Amino acid sequence: MLMFSGQVQEAEATLLQAGLIYQAIQVNIDLFNWERALEMAVKHKTHVDTVLAYRQRFLQKFGRKETNKRFLQYAEGVEVDWEKIQAKIEMELSKERERAANASVRSSVASRR
Numbered sequence: 849m850l851m852f853s854g855q856v857q858e859a860e861a862t863l864l865q866a867g868l869i870y871q872a873i874q875v876n877i878d879l880f881n882w883e884r885a886l887e888m889a890v891k892h893k894t895h896v897d898t899v900l901a902y903r904q905r906f907l908q909k910f911g912r913k914e915t916n917k918r919f920l921q922y923a924e925g926v927e928v929d930w931e932k933i934q935a936k937i938e939m940e941l942s943k944e945r946e947r948a949a950n951a952s953v954r955s956s957v958a959s960r961r
Contacts (some may be wrong), residue, residue, distance in 0.1 A: 856881075859875060860875060869894060870898075873889050873892075873895050873898065876888065877898075886899045886903075886919065886922065896922055896926055897926050897927065897928055897932070898936070898937065901930060901933050
């Protein structure tokens with residue numbers, strides 16, 4: 849809801865507070881906010897390859913080469929493997945669904961008391 853009203857920072861903060869780091873990173877990727885996506889991935893030590901892969905795909909689509917020093921620096925030490933990235937994303941989404949289901953069950957049990 850916050851995203852639709854243009855409150856990106858608030859949406860990101862809410863996702864991070866809920867422990868949804870991948871989703872917060874993906875929001876920034878979707879908005880082409882590459883610097884912030886990379887910053888978060890590095891800070892949380894997760895999905896650096898995801899950010900680099902999407903950035904690489906974006907640049908290739910427009911026939912551009914990477915010029916951002918920070919992205920070049922991380923690209924040197926990170927392998928971009930789309931199969932691994934997709935598997936990691938699926939795992940994240942699965943964990944989120946499981947977390948949501950558990951929260952729903954706890955909420956249901958609490959309301960019966």
